Amino acid sequence: MSAGVPGVVVVGGGIAGLTAAYRISRGTAPAPDVTVLEAADRLGGKIRTELVDGFLVEGGPDSLFASKPPAKALLTELEIAHRLLPTEEAGRGTSVLRGGRLRPLPEGLNGFVPSKAGSFARTRLFTPFGKCRLAFEYAVPARPDDGTDESLRSFAVRRLGVQVYRRLVEPLAAGIFAADPAQLSLAATMPHLRAAELEHGGLIRAMLAERRRVRARTVTDVADPPPPSLVAPVGGMGEIVDALAARLSSVDVRLGAAVTEVADGGDGTYLVRARNADGEETVLRAGAVVLAVPSAAAAVMVAALDPSLAAALAGTAYTSTVTVALGFRSDEVDTRLRGSGYLVPASEGRAARACTWSSSKYAGRAPDGRVLLRVSLGGPGRSGVLDQPDSELVAVARRELADVLGIRAEPVLSRVFRWTDVMPQYTVGHLDRLAALDQHLAGHPGLVVAGSGYHGLGVAECIGSGSLAAGTVLTRLEAVSPIRRP
Structure with missing residues (x-):
């Protein structure tokens, strides 16, 4: 441990x-000793990229919003x-399965x-009725x-109608959040929709206001095109x-260090207990702890420290x-795989939630003469697939x-990823x-949470969460030790 830190x-x-470890290790002078304890035998969590027979297979997320400031800053530094x-030109656009047929999104x-x-x-x-009901949103x-x-369901049905909810909102939301929109918090998942309603009176009104704003911008303002929305590293997310x-x-x-208790x-410190695969226990003393694990796992770790905090977590x-990746010979796939894939509404009654055409979406995901697809299974009410x-x-x-x-050909590649x-x-x-959780954490200075369980599921949001956690830790260290930020 650095003297006094x-x-x-x-x-x-x-x-x-x-991200938190990286930011903390470079955030002060002198730098604190930082230890990362990971229960698995690899780093990356839900990010898992594999190279198999020339295929670049993503077991977890395949892209991120790199324009978000924390992600942009990190990727630049790295x-x-x-x-x-x-996204490749041929991989732009998404379809929805409706009555067994693919219908491109407008x-x-x-x-x-x-x-x-x-x-x-x-x-x-x-x-036609569904279109009229959507147009009527202007008057709602x-x-x-x-x-x-x-x-999210309540909002969508109220403003857009049942049909648009079932055929558009539900499959899109289920594909993004792997959740039932009837249970999803609008404020936590898509707050911009509620903000548009409050500021402009509705979604169509907000869209028209945005169109007027764009038209009013000068030529100089629009000279630079906006950055691509979703991007992926050449070597996959594992890069x-x-x-x-x-x-x-x-x-x-x-690696292989499973934390059992915090x-x-x-004296303002924490004891972190961990066990390796052989059952040997290690105890580390720390001035700050970042719990960058699912909140349910974090709850178990702090149960003895603070039962109320554990309950909040x-x-x-x-x-x-479950993600199933399948590779095929191109000449055995009759369908033109244009677009990024398709979404499956719950009303279709199928096992899949979505299918991504990976080799159409990003370059270098399949060798010449091959195509790569990913089928997403599971989610609310479908978790039984993990038993198979x-x-x-x-x-x-x-x-x-x-x-x-x-596609009825025998795949040349198959990989199953269970999450x-x-x-x-x-x-x-x-x-x-989350507000209640913050109140509980305030009673434990130096104990911080990070990850997808709080303020966003995507990779960019998790990078932001790790960066925010690092900032909180560094502020704590500045208050209790002779360090300074460079």
């Missing part, structure tokens, strides 16, 4: 934990920013409202600002993890998912592709629960 323990080696790929969706009249008029995703009065949360790990030379990274160490439910063997999960995914895309209790459910009242 308390050590820091980061629990969890996912993207949030690695010298990855210049290696980010935009172009120019803005807050679930199509901004291009021609595309909206031509779409076969909605019936705004719900008063009473400070209460509501579900970010590898770059972070390579810059943690001063950090003690321990206890009060006295346990308030977020999690669901499980890999062979059956591959069979389920193949049936999906055969029924929808007509147990990894997708936090931001149910109604999520932000109120």
Whole structure:
């Protein structure tokens, strides 16, 4: 331990934990001793990139919003920013499965409202009645600002109608959050929709106001095109993890170290107990601890330290998912794989939630003469898929592709990735629960949480969460030790 500087323990080696460790290890002079404890035998958490027979397979997230400031700053420092790929031209656009057929989403969706009249008029995703009901959104009065949360389903049905909810909002939200929109908190998942209603009176009105604002901008203002929305490193998402790990030379990274308890160490410190695969226990004393693990796991770790804090952490439910990656010979795939893939509404009654056409979405995901697809299974009400063997999960995914895309060939590659209790459910009242959690954490200076269970599920949000946690830790260290930020 650096003289007079308390050590820091980061629990969890996912993207949030690695970001926190990186920021803390470089954030002060002298630098504190930082230890990362990861229960698994690898770093990265839900980010898992594999190179198999020329295929670049993503077991978890395949992209991120790199334009968000914390992610942009990190990728620049890691010298990855210049290696980010935009979506291929052929991989732009998404479809929705409706009645067994793929229906492309209308172009120019803005807050679930199509901004291009021609595309909206031509779409076969909605019936004439559904289109009229969506257009009627312009006249739907705004719900008063009473400070209460509501579900995404409630908001969508109220403003857009049942049909648009079932055929557009539900599959999109389920694909993003692996959750039931009837339970999802609007304030925690899509607050911009409620903000648009309150500021402009509705979503169509907000879209029209934005169009007027864009038209009023000068030529200089619009000279530079906006950055691509979703991007991916050339070498896959694992490239970010590898770059972070390579810059943690001063950090003690321990794999196979499962934390069992975080206890009060006295004198403003914490005792972190961990066990390795052989059952040997290690106890570390730290001036600050970052819990960058699912909140349910964090709850178990602090149960003895503070039962009320543990209860607050346990308030977020999690669901499980499965990703099945399948590679095929191009000449055995009759369907033109244009777009990024398709989403499956719950009303279709299928096992799959979505299918991503990976080799159409980003370059370099499959060797010449091959295509790569990913089928997403599981989620709320479908977690039973985890009980099935890999062979059956591959069979389920193949049936999906055969029924929808007509692909009946034998795959040249198959990989199954199981993710147990990894997708936090931001149910109604999520932000109120976070406020209560913050109050409990305030009683434990130096104890910080980070990750997808709090303020965003995406990779960019987790990077931001790790950066924020690091800032909190550094502020704490400045208050109790002779350090300064460079």
